[in-house]
Amino acid sequence: MTVESIVKRDGAVVEIVIDRPRVHNALDAATLDALQAAFDGAQRSGARVIVLKGMGRSFSSGADRRAYPGYSGESRGQGATQADITIGNRVCRAIAQCNAITIARLQGHVLGGGLALALACDIRLAANDAVMGLPEVELSVPLGWGALYRLAAIVGRTQAMELLLTPKRLSGAEAAGTGLANAAVESEQLDACIDERVSYLTGLDPNALLLTKLQFRALAAASTIGDIEAFDGQLLLSALRSGAYDRFAANR
Numbered sequence: 024m025t026v027e028s029i030v031k032r033d034g035a036v037v038e039i040v041i042d043r044p045r046v047h048n049a050l051d052a053a054t055l056d057a058l059q060a061a062f063d064g065a066q067r068s069g070a071r072v073i074v075l076k077g078m079g080r081s082f083s084s085g086a087d088r089r090a091y092p093g094y095s096g097e098s099r100g101q102g103a104t105q106a107d108i109t110i111g112n113r114v115c116r117a118i119a120q121c122n123a124i125t126i127a128r129l130q131g132h133v134l135g136g137g138l139a140l141a142l143a144c145d146i147r148l149a150a151n152d153a154v155m156g157l158p159e160v161e162l163s164v165p166l167g168w169g170a171l172y173r174l175a176a177i178v179g180r181t182q183a184m185e186l187l188l189t190p191k192r193l194s195g196a197e198a199a200g201t202g203l204a205n206a207a208v209e210s211e212q213l214d215a216c217i218d219e220r221v222s223y224l225t226g227l228d229p230n231a232l233l234l235t236k237l238q239f240r241a242l243a244a245a246s247t248i249g250d251i252e253a254f255d256g257q258l259l260l261s262a263l264r265s266g267a268y269d270r271f272a273a274n275r
Contacts, residue, residue, distance in 0.1 A: 026057035028064060035225045036072045037065040037123075044079025049087040050136045052107075055114045058140075062117045071232060072224050073121060074217060075144060076128035077137075082153070085135025086111070088162075092136075111136060111168035118143035119173075120240070122233055124224055128217055129153045129195060130210060135162075139170035142177065145236070147203065148217055149195030150210035155203065156192040176243070178202050 029038040039061045041048040048054075065073050077083050086092055092110055118125055118140065127141035129149035134156050141147050149155075157174075159166045166174075166187060175183040178201050185191060195207035208216045224232065 024057075025051075025054040026061050028061045030068070030070075032221075032225055034068060035070065036074065036221055037068065037070040038074045038076060039065065040076050040078055041083055042078045044077075044081075046087065047081040047084035047132050048077040048079070048137070049084050049089075050092055050111075050140075051087040051090055052092040052110060054087075055092050055110050059114045059117045062114075062121055065123065066117075066121050070123045071229055072126065072221050073123045074126045074128055074221065075118070075140065077130070079131075081131030081137075082127070082129045082133045083137025083140060084132040085137045085139075085158075091164075111139065115139055115143040115168050115170070115173075119169075119243075122236060124232065124236060126217060126220065128213065129155070129198075129204065130213060135159055136168060136170075139166075139168040139173075142170050142173040145239070146205050146220065147198075148213065148220065149198055149204040149207040150213045151194060151196040151207045152210055153195035153198070153207070154192050155195070155198050156190075157186050158190075160187055161190065174203075 025041070025043055027040045027042050029040065030036070031038065039058065041050075041054065041058070043049060043054060050058075062073065124146065125144040126146045126148060127144040129141060129147055130153050131150075133141060133149070133153055135158055138155055138157060157166055157170070165171075171183065171187070174186070178186075182201055186193070193201065193203065195204055198204040199207040206216065
């Protein structure tokens with residue numbers, strides 16, 4: 024099992040855990056499928072708060088470089104291939120469209136696709152010594168999964184370009200300073216920080232909490248023109264087919 028769901032507080036809270044600690048919770052297709060199923064299940068159960076976390080030392084090191092999720096190199100027809108490559112977009116959209124408030128617990132490596140998952144969450148709480156970055160361009164692929172647009176909306180275009188077009192990595196403390204994380208604390212205090220936030224949220228009126236989430240979702244939709252994520256899959260396919268896949272895998 025690559026993803027585990029833990030129900031708490033009489034169903035008001037669900038913890039979704041990426042459980043591949045030996046590979047720093049790298050994201051392959053099976054893990055992404057399991058994540059989407061877990062968020063869909065938590066949504067159907069009526070959870071009010073969902074906490075996304077990684078087992079072990081890292082949140083997630085990003086897309087599995089042994090097999091880029093959704094890409095096999097085989098010809099399956101344009102429609103099927105396009106559907107496969109957008110698996111990351113579908114997962115991030117499932118997170119963003121949850122009616123529950125979503126919290127990412129960030130520790131250790133929070134890189135690439137791992138950071139994309141965190142960006143889809145409403146709240147990001149980090150350990151001071153977490154390491155966040157977007158190495159996609161270094162690995163010869165564009166940033167996909169809707170992450171570029173969410174990143175620019177959160178930290179601004181200038182800071183987004185700085186993260187993508189330099190080898191820069193941010194600590195959790197630095198991420199909190201840019202707004203990439205809501206707050207950062209010492210690693211041994213991270214669980215207590217999250218528990219405090221969860222307790223506060225579950226103590227609020229459920230209807231007011233839901234309506235507030237819907238307002239923020241409408242705000243995000245209003246700030247875009249059309250579905251700007253629609254190009255992500257084609258951009259990734261173009262890069263991977265042009266030889267980027269071999270360079271991506273070679274950087275394991």
